[in-house]
Amino acid sequence: xxxxxxxxxxxxxxxxxxxxxxxxxxxxxxxxxxxxxxxxxxxxxxxxxxxxxxxxxxxxxxxxxxxxxxxxxxxxxxxxxxxxxxxxxxxxxxxxxxxxxxxxxxxxxxxxxxxxxxxxxxxxxxxxxxxxxxxxxxxxxxxxxxxxxxxxxxxxxxxxxxxxxxxxxxxxxxxxxxxxxxxxxxxxxxxxxxxxxxxxxxxxxxxxxxxxxxxxxxxxxxxxxxxxxxxxxxxxxxxxxxxxxxxxxxxxxxxxxxxxxxxxx
Amino acid sequence: xxxxxxxxxxxxxxxxxxxxxxxxxxxxxxxxxxxxxxxxxxxxxxxxxxxxxxxxxxxxxxxxxxxxxxxxxxxxxxxxxxxxxxxxxxxxxxxxxxxxxxxxxxxxxxxxxxxxxxxxxxxxxxxxxxxxxxxxxxxxxxxxxxxxxxxxxxxxxxxxxxxxxxxxxxxxxxxxxxxxxxxxxxxxxxxxxxxxxxxxxxxxxxxxxxxxxxxxxxxxxxxxxxxxxxxxxxxxxxxxxxxxxxxxxxxxxxxxxxxxxxxxxxxxxxxxxxxxxxxxxxxxxxxxxxxxxxxxxxxxxxxxxxxxxxxxxxxxxxxxxxxxxxxxxxxxxxxxxxxxxxxxxxxxxxxxxxxxxxxxxxxxxxxxxxxxxxxxxxxxxxxxxxxxxxxxxxxxxxxx
Numbered sequence: 001x002x003x004x005x006x007x008x009x010x011x012x013x014x015x016x017x018x019x020x021x022x023x024x025x026x027x028x029x030x031x032x033x034x035x036x037x038x039x040x041x042x043x044x045x046x047x048x049x050x051x052x053x054x055x056x057x058x059x060x061x062x063x064x065x066x067x068x069x070x071x072x073x074x075x076x077x078x079x080x081x082x083x084x085x086x087x088x089x090x091x092x093x094x095x096x097x098x099x100x101x102x103x104x105x106x107x108x109x110x111x112x113x114x115x116x117x118x119x120x121x122x123x124x125x126x127x128x129x130x131x132x133x134x135x136x137x138x139x140x141x142x143x144x145x146x147x148x149x150x151x152x153x154x155x156x157x158x159x160x161x162x163x164x165x166x167x168x169x170x171x172x173x174x175x176x177x178x179x180x181x182x183x184x185x186x187x188x189x190x191x192x193x194x195x196x197x198x199x200x201x202x203x204x205x206x207x208x209x210x211x212x213x214x215x216x217x218x219x220x221x222x223x224x225x226x227x228x229x230x231x232x233x234x235x236x237x238x239x240x241x242x243x244x245x246x247x248x249x250x251x252x253x254x255x256x257x258x259x260x261x262x263x264x265x
Numbered sequence: 266x267x268x269x270x271x272x273x274x275x276x277x278x279x280x281x282x283x284x285x286x287x288x289x290x291x292x293x294x295x296x297x298x299x300x301x302x303x304x305x306x307x308x309x310x311x312x313x314x315x316x317x318x319x320x321x322x323x324x325x326x327x328x329x330x331x332x333x334x335x336x337x338x339x340x341x342x343x344x345x346x347x348x349x350x351x352x353x354x355x356x357x358x359x360x361x362x363x364x365x366x367x368x369x370x371x372x373x374x375x376x377x378x379x380x381x382x383x384x385x386x387x388x389x390x391x392x393x394x395x396x397x398x399x400x401x402x403x404x405x406x407x408x409x410x411x412x413x414x415x416x417x418x419x420x421x422x423x424x425x426x427x428x429x430x431x432x433x434x435x436x437x438x439x440x441x442x443x444x445x446x447x448x449x450x451x452x453x454x455x456x457x458x459x460x461x462x463x464x465x466x467x468x469x470x471x472x473x474x475x476x477x478x479x480x481x482x483x484x485x486x487x488x489x490x491x492x493x494x495x496x497x498x499x500x501x502x503x504x505x506x507x508x509x510x511x512x513x514x515x516x517x518x519x520x521x522x523x524x525x526x527x528x529x530x531x532x533x534x535x536x537x538x539x540x541x542x543x544x545x546x547x548x549x550x551x552x553x554x555x556x557x558x559x560x561x562x563x564x565x566x567x568x569x570x571x572x573x574x575x576x577x578x579x580x581x582x583x584x585x586x587x588x589x590x591x592x593x594x595x596x597x598x599x600x601x602x603x604x605x606x607x608x609x610x611x612x613x614x615x616x617x618x619x620x621x622x623x624x625x626x627x628x629x630x631x632x633x634x635x636x637x638x639x640x641x642x643x644x645x646x647x648x649x650x651x652x653x654x655x656x657x658x659x660x661x662x663x664x665x
Contacts, residue, residue: 014469091271091272093274093295094269094295097447101437125293125468125469126293126449128437128450129433129437130433133437133441134438134440136438137438137441142405142406142519142520142521143434164342164430165429166342166529167342167528168527169403169523170525171522172524184582221271222269222271226446227447227478229475230463230476230477232292232473232476233473233474233476234474235467235472241634241636243637243639244638245626246640248641251640252645253652255638255645256653258636262597264540265564265653
């Protein structure tokens with residue numbers, strides 16, 4: 001038993017990605033969109049809970065967001081997390097990935113020393129995959145992105161398999177470190193009803209700006225965000241096209257002629 | 266510009282309602298002012314918490330003159346330059362020309378100097394090479410240290426990195442190290458007259474596009490999606506030079522040890538295929554995949570699929586086209602029984618010719634199709650296969 005202190009980063013994202021932009025106003029239509037835990041974070045949480053079950057220790061979950069983001073931390077309790085931290089403050093709002101990574105790193109630094117920090121490979125709303133590596137840099141930890149499998153763990157090292165798209169790397173990483181996990185890493189468990197009952201009264205620690213240690217330069221929220229969203233707009237989809245309809249035989253003939261003309265046959 | 270004080274803002278949305286120009290949106294707990302804003306002050310007047318105000322641009326936090334040129338990270342593995350590099354050079358050259366600034370590359374690895382000369386053929390002014398044994402295999406800390414050294418040395422206005430798994434792991438660390446802005450997975454890049462990089466990227470799985478700038482920080486960093494930009498063409502003459510760079514070896518220490526690096530089995534990849542037959546939920550059974558596979562073979566192409574079929578386990582993940590799969594840019598893509606969810610379209614809309622077969626005339630796939638076939642794939646494809654096969658027989662007959 002190593003008694004690991006594991007931290008899992010979680011984000012609350014909109015339930016659906018089917019958001020639309022009003023073509024006339026350029027404004028995002030978002031009425032009645034529910035929230036859920038970022039699906040990729042489930043793999044990070046599962047990995048954390050599995051390591052705890054195998055080697056002993058504690059899993060803490062952390063999120064940054066409005067007060068209602070506590071819901072995803074509660075959900076993590078039902079999957080085996082032991083403690084939850086919610087970084088919530090008006091000052092944190094409007095953060096880009098740099099400011100988000102900074103804020104989470106500040107919260108993590110304040111909450112103790114972790115052996116292992118786990119994140120999902122990216123979120124389904126921003127799709128950036130930038131916050132995990134950003135946290136690692138702020139905390140001066142090594143990190144490995146796109147971990148496809150956790151292979152082994154000993155007192156000082158974790159061995160993982162990393163997906164490089166055109167290749168696979170097996171690497172041994174000195175603890176403490178940060179990993180971002182792919183969906184191939186494990187099969188996340190479902191929330192447990194037993195744990196739901198058992199953890200219903202478990203508190204979530206809310207950390208606001210005033211709880212954080214002062215730093216020389218601050219990068220919170222909109223003011224700490226170098227990137228600015230200038231505008232949002234719907235994706236384009238206009239092209240001249242040839243339309244085929246009618247009898248299958250006739251369509252097939254036309255297609256054949258067309259493909260031949262373009263030298264695909 | 267219009268500024269939002271988030272200590273006061275309660276995201277009530279009143280500003281959005283009263284804006285006569287549709288200049289305000291709220292996304293991810295952030296009030297977004299878009300280009301339609303005319304600074305009419307209606308929102309300021311109506312804001313119940315007094316969170317909005319007008320402020321002068323704070324441009325000038327960085328001295329633009331000290332940050333010049335476009336720097337491209339030339340990704341390589343085992344001495345092979347990743348093809349996204351040539352796409353970055355192609356776009357980088359265009360941006361550099363508009364800015365009247367140089368285009369340079371940084372190449373890191375071990376025994377890769379020879380590759381640097383190759384890059385010069387593509388109109389690169391200087392290739393900064395960090396060639397050390399510690400850089401033989403990709404490892405985050407030494408790689409980040411080498412690129413950071415190149416940034417310090419060259420002070421680029423813009424830094425472009427391929428949105429590969431290596432690029433998307435490296436770039437955020439560098440952005441934090443230089444406390445600058447980074448935009449992920451861009452699909453469109455341009456520059457404003459004042460030198461600001463216009464970065465456009467899909468968000469919400471491609472359902473919306475966002476235009477992002479980094480006005481007050483340098484370098485302006487972007488990762489760029491593979492297979493979206495036009496690759497640079499080699500010039501006959503190369504005037505550039507290769508610069509061998511020194512880095513203190515203590516900076517190349519790594520807490521990550523690569524125990525084993527294996528290339529993935531070279532299975533014919535859909536990313537490089539010139540012809541792809543893609544299948545979606547219109548395919549009823551796993552066995553029916555053979556129909557599409559046969560068509561793909563006859564056309565010398567590869568089989569791709571939408572996410573639901575991958576999730577069924579009918580095809581491996583490497584065959585998935587779309588935002589969470591591969592981006593493809595074939596000459597010909599035949600979409601069979603695919604409705605055309607934006608997540609899928611984002612991964613294939615750059616195909617030169619898109620033939621879409623769907624029985625539903627309102628299927629969104631037809632919006633991106635160059636050839637819209639309204640019909641039943643189970644009737645059309647077998648007939649098409651027959652015709653193509655007939656061709657083969659005829660050719661054989663002619664030969665005989």
